[in-house]
Amino acid sequence: MKSALVVGGLVVVATVAVAGVSAVTQVVSQDQAADQARAMSANVTCNASLGPVTSGPPGSGKNDAEKLKEDQRANVALIIQIGKERQLPPLAWQIAIQAGMTESGLRNLNHGDRDSLGMFQMRPSMGWGSPAQVVDPHYSINKFYDVLIKVPNWEQQRPGESAQDVERSAFPDRYHKWEPMAAHLIGNVGLVPDPTGCGQGTGLLLAAPTEGAGKAIEWAMGQLGKPYQWGALTTHQNSFDCSSLMLQAYRSVGIALPRVSRQQYRAGAMLPVDQAQPGDLLFWAYDRSNPATIHHVAMYIGDGKIVEAQQTGVPVHVRPVRFNERGLMAQAVRPGV
Structure with missing residues (x-):
């Protein structure tokens, strides 16, 4: 099992390098759209920052x-x-x-x-x-x-x-x-389908991922193959648990996240998980209706993949994600927005 895991890790590292570059390119190219979205939101009275209702x-x-x-x-x-x-x-x-x-x-x-x-x-x-x-x-x-x-x-x-x-x-x-x-x-009952006042969902008023998100992805990808450690310190990069990987990736671009995954769920704008963009955080819970049961967080890198520190014995890796997989919260979170 150990040798198979190492081989699998090498394969993942080799294949995701392209995905990482693609994701970084994608979010950098969205800077102009982000600026436009912020300009629009300055002139619109709504609660776009709340994400979906x-x-x-x-x-x-x-x-x-x-x-x-x-x-x-x-x-x-x-x-x-x-x-x-x-x-x-x-x-x-x-x-x-x-x-x-x-x-x-x-x-x-x-x-x-x-x-x-x-x-x-x-x-x-x-x-x-x-x-x-x-x-x-x-x-x-x-x-x-x-x-x-x-x-x-x-x-x-x-x-x-x-x-x-x-x-x-x-x-x-x-x-x-x-x-x-x-x-x-x-x-x-109230005949108001959009309580935020910003149209269905978040639309264009939710700022797009920025160059910072791309660099956070790049930082997380640089940790591939490092061991998982529950409660890992956030002052070194020898090992990670799920939330420390996210915290340090975004800290590297000047965005502060709380320490644990439950708290990170409140640390940005929310949007439907199937609309996640590179750099957005995805969360898993024992009970999807109760954020207090969140137990895992990962970073979406685009192309249907995430980078994560999953569990003991499994190094930091990239894997495919299905937006309807068991336990995945219905909202993704965009840090720094």
Whole structure:
């Protein structure tokens, strides 16, 4: 097995050199498009930097929405109605839907943890209002929006992050689970198919990969054949784990990434994984609907291939990737954007 692995590694190194040069050439040639995209985004009011408004498997939002009961859908309609009356953008409605679904299943509960009540499980003892007020959907929705619009930069965050800023949950990642469903409901109930205001997906407003991405690929390719080591230090290049390889590759071009793969998932603009370009990061999770279960990250280098530090006993290598393979998150991440 060991000799076969070495031979395989040599074959990979020999064949991917061309792919690496091709990828670098591709991203460098996109610099002009990136500059154009940035110029366009300066004149457009939207949330293009957020990427797509849904992060689940295709169809998951529609499937979850179809399971809602009449009272739940009525509360969705009220969230959207009040959001429109207050002239808040559709992104605010999405945040409220995700928060309400996470806290109560979009039901107006008369019970909860400690003195938590209502759709958003607001606590009278924490200044959210009287018990009678927080179980009144009109009051609780308006109160949620009152707090949301005071959150710094809430319009530049993923919806689940803003929901957490309002709710202050001990489980911050759980709000992301309902992003696909909330996005679907905004289109289906609110008749607004694009909550970011930038057209479907990210389109041309998401800055293209730059020369920096090409150089990050080049740096990662320079580590081929080096051993995998879990928890590898980021101060040397003798060995790598998955996230340290990504961190050092982008650090070499002046872009800082967090240390672990779960955190790196939040470190750039998101886009559909099947639209990934060279330099974008791809992520694998045990549960694709829950970013907290992400356990692996790799760099897309183009031509249907990734460079990665995969596991103990397997050196840094390049392999083909399928965008529908098991565990692959529906979003890729573009660092530095």
